[in-house]
Amino acid sequence: MNWLHRVCLSAAVLSAAHPFDASAQAQLTYETSWIGNSFGFGDGKWVQLDVEAISVGADGTVYTNAPWDESGSEVGAYKGGDKVAVAGNTHGWGNTGGDAIASNATYLYAGISIGNENNALVGSDYPPAGTTYYGITRRLITNIATGAPFASGSGNSANATKNSFLRVNAVPTGTDASIRGLAATATQLFVANTYANRIEVDDANTMRRVTSWTVPSPGRIAIDTDGTLWIIQGLQDPAGRSIAHYSPTGARIGSAGPLPATTVPVDLTIAPSGQLLVADGGPSQQILVYNKTASGQTTLAGELGTHGGIFHPAEGVPGKWRFNGITGIGFDAAGNFYVAQNGFGPRAFGSTFDGEGTVLESYRWPSHDLNWRLYGLTFVDGGSFDPLQPASVFSGSKHFSLDYRQTTPGSEWSYAGFTLNRFQYPDDPTFHLPKGVRGEPMVRRVNGKLLLYTVDMYSHYLSVYRFDSANDGQVAIPSGFFAENPIPGTWPAGQPTYGEWMWRDLNGDGHVDASEITANPSSGNSVEDGVWWVDSLGNIWIGELGTGIRELPLQGFDSFGNPIYTYASAKTYPMPQPFSRVARIVYDASSDAMYVSGYSSAYPYDASHWKEAGRLLVRYDNWSSGTPQARYTIMLPWNVTADPQQTPVGVAVAGNYIFVAELYTNRVDVYDARNGQQVGYMTPGASMGGTSGWVDVYLGISAIERSNGEYVVLVEDDARAKILMYRWTP
Structure with missing residues (x-):
């Protein structure tokens, strides 16, 4: 049964409106x-809201990449529990970050995309109408905000990253052709072109193509101590992913052992011991440790981390080695271990991002003691x-x-x-x-x-x-x-x-x-x-x-x-009078008071301000009585x-x-x-x-x-x- 409560308020009942005067306020x-971030920005620092991939430098600098950070830190750098750099020019004016990153002693390579903002951006820096470019931005490792141009580089002519973009895929806008894996040596850059089902090898200095070979839907790449490659393949099918071993020229080596049931490999790296580590994005939320044989076979030697990660009892409680949505793993030259998490795992194909907040951790190896942890936990999220x-x-x-x-x-x-x-x-x-x-x-x-x-x-x-x-x-x-x-x-x-x-x-x-x-x-x-x-x-x-x-x-x-x-x-x-449109309501049951904000015929709604709370706020007393009274009207800032x-x-x-x-x-x-x-x-x-x-x-x-x-x-x-x-x- 619906109960109809009348809210009849004449102009005489309304208290005099209090006009908003910003200059009069104290x-x-x-x-x-x-709450929720390791830094407040008073020091110019913040932990980005999502990390989709990391590359760990020899000195312990952790380079990060994600398609989106609201303030432009899609590509960032962290070291020793501190944020040390933002790459910039990965946000706005057609630019976004991406899903892969790699580094050597000279350069940082990050997967990014360049669009034309619904065909509003034109010129040589931008793709033609209806097209998006996916590729790699190359930056100087000594200053990742500065591009490292090369002869075939393009784009970004108006800023410090001029001619430092390598176009890999040009696709119809709306198609996800993001680079999903990168790895670098001093001389070679290995690119997982997931969209084209291909591993592409470029000269790390000239950025010219050296060779390529077919791999089904390749993703993350780890370079072993002998120069061979371990690659996650079958990326478009989480249930059918596998680990494959290749020579630097594309020859298949041996046969990697099968992954445990329910395993979803999301990243991999080589431990100081020479073992292959595979991050599992499935229910185990662990890191699988594999021994390798001379013939290229792998055998599961153990797991790192709590089984179930953060969902091991007590469920949802964070802590050391209780992982939640691993997106990247790696080691520095001193053997310290690094893990990036975003509460979900690597971005699903076709989505903007799936992150539920960044957790970036460093552990000593092999003691497993925590070195440091950083948080960037909330986005479009209140408290x-x-x-x-x-x-x-x-x-x-x-x-x-x-x-x-x-x-x-x-x-x-x-x-x-x-x-x-x-x-x-x-x-x-x-x-x-x-x-x-x-x-x-x-x-x-x-x-x-x-x-x-x-x-x-x-x-x-x-x-x-x-x-x-x-x-x-x-x-x-x-x-x-x-x-x-x-x-x-x-x-x-x-x-x-x-x-x-x-x-x-x-x-x-x-x-x-x-x-x-x-x-x-x-x-x-x-x-x-x-x-x-x-x-x-x-x-x-x-x-x-x-x-x-x-x-x-x-x-x-x-x-x-x-x-x-x-x-x-x-x-x-x-x-309720005098409103013509309700924008916010707050009902206080303890006092039977209803607070309504919105618009009236005198202060009408403007669709260009669809998100706003309105131009006036009224408190109504005795709301549930059937004859509520307006106590006052506030003219909100406008x-x-x-x-x-x-x-x-x-x-x-x-x-x-x-x-x-x-x-x-x-x-x-x-x-x-x-x-x-x-x-x-x-x-x-x-x-x-x-x-x-x-x-x-x-x-x-x-x-x-x-x-x-x-x-x-x-x-x-x-x-x-x-x-x-x-x-x-x-």
């Missing part, structure tokens, strides 16, 4: 810190506090513990858990939705049960998770899901072809079965792009843009601990002629204050929730380099009031793989 006294434990923070896929006694910026947080388990729960919506990052969390405690709700980047879908620490450790178990419309593609089987739908895990296995899906075709396809909120009682609220607000009250829990919702129990609320533009993107309420994150300006504006008056603002401090990235998601800000009166505010930092943290005591 900067508050507060501290800034961050949310456990209401019962303010020192416990969840992002979409991570769990962090905070020690508020720490006073050095960035020192409060520690990595406590990884909450995704792709092996146990492959049907987790995270792995099937566009932009496959589980972000924008809302953590709730209902009847003592810990629940995690997450919203995708564009606010189309709401995912629900439960926890069972005794059986699943830190892992969040898929429990429910809400889709505003059918999801493009084939997942999940059984979804309706029209209208919204929900799923609840009726049998408790975390898999989306067709029989567990409930459709609501009466909604039509008009709910698209609504905004979500879950209150402290577990009730789901949906701001339906131009039609009003809907509530799905929690109906209790089933025997597996899944929260129960039904369309039949939904309550609808007409568009100046689209400024540089940067000043517009709001996120709203959080805690205790006596409202916190509004601006999209482009680094500001958090603070208002008194009791009267709507402006209190002041906060911006990143010196430890953050005085800046942060855009808040690029709908729920990019959250806040909590601690028992000592301190307010802690978390803001997504889209630029540098972290969550910004403000600590303020009024």
Whole structure:
């Protein structure tokens, strides 16, 4: 049964609006810190958000490559637990990073791509219309920001990498022809041209082709001490991958032993002992150690790392040799061992990236002691506090513990858990939705049960998770899901072809079965792009843009601990005056207060600012009574002629204050929730380099009031793989 609650508010009921005047606001006294990255950027450093491949120099410098880092560190360098360089010119203006990297004493070679940004870029530096180039950028090892040009080099004529790009593949835009393996000696560069099913050998100095031979879908390459090559092949078929041994001219050598069942080889290297090490991206998440015979045979001698990696009990708990999505392994000349992980493994073909955050580790060999570890753990991902434990923070896929006694910026947080388990729960919506990052969390405690709700980047879908620490450790178990419309593609089987739908895990296995899906075709396809909120009682609220607000009250829990919702129990609320479009909602169940931001006829919606939280915010008291009253109206920051533009993107309420994150300006504006008056603002401090990235998601800000009166505010930092943290005591 739908309950219709009338929200009839005349102009006389509304409090006088408080205009926003940036110049009138005072900067508050507060501290800034961050969560999720080893560096805050105050020192100009950050750990990139994804690493797809590494090359380890003799001196222990770890060179990294990935198709995308929001601030342009697709190709970077790390040494001794520090970040030492960013290559640059791998981001924007048609450039992206890639999936392979190699080095010798003179040069760094990195797989990259060059596009024309939907045919907007023209000239000799860019491919013709409808085409993308995949190839290799060559840089000086003494300064990886500087190109090392060669006679046949092309591209990048406007910067320091002029004529240092080797084109390998020219393909129709949308085709993934990325280089998936590179290895170098002082004289030769070996290229895995996965797209062309070929190993290509170039002169490492002239970059001229020397020879090539056919290999089925080749990937990573390791050069043995005798100059022979170990190559992962069959890359397009994870279940059919194998390791092959070749001479430097392409002659097949011996027969590598079979890989254990379920093994997915993702990288390989030669140990100081001469043994072949193979990183397994399958369920074992280990490194396989092979002995070699003179005839080229290999025999499995053992494994390195905990079986199951981070998913060995207690599941999801990080630690030494508990690997999670290995993307690269290697040794330096001193025998130190290096492992790169991104929480998923090497990028799937056709995807932008699959990373769930970077973990880069160095271990002593053969003692296996940890040398150092670096983190870059969050991207388009906010933070949310456990209401019962303010020192416990969840992002979409991570769990962090905070020690508020720490006073050095960035020192409060520690990595406590990884909450995704792709092996146990492959049907987790995270792995099937566009932009496959589980972000924008809302953590709730209902009847003592810990629940995690997450919203995708564009606010189309709401995912629900439960926890069972005794059986699943830190892992969040898929429990429910809400889709505003059918999801493009084939997942999940059984979804309706029209209208919204929900799923609840009726049998408790975390898999989306067709029989567990409930459709609501009466909604039509008009709910698209609504905004979500879950209150402290577990009730789901949906701001339906131009039609009003809907509530799905929690109906209790089933025997597996899944929260129960039904369309039949939904309550609808007409568009509250004076709004014509809802952009954000926050409902405080403890005070029955609804905070709504959006647009009105006097301050209309502009589609060019589709992501924003709106131009005004109203607090309604007694919301559920049927006759709510508007206590005040706040005019939110809005100046689209400024540089940067000043517009709001996120709203959080805690205790006596409202916190509004601006999209482009680094500001958090603070208002008194009791009267709507402006209190002041906060911006990143010196430890953050005085800046942060855009808040690029709908729920990019959250806040909590601690028992000592301190307010802690978390803001997504889209630029540098972290969550910004403000600590303020009024």
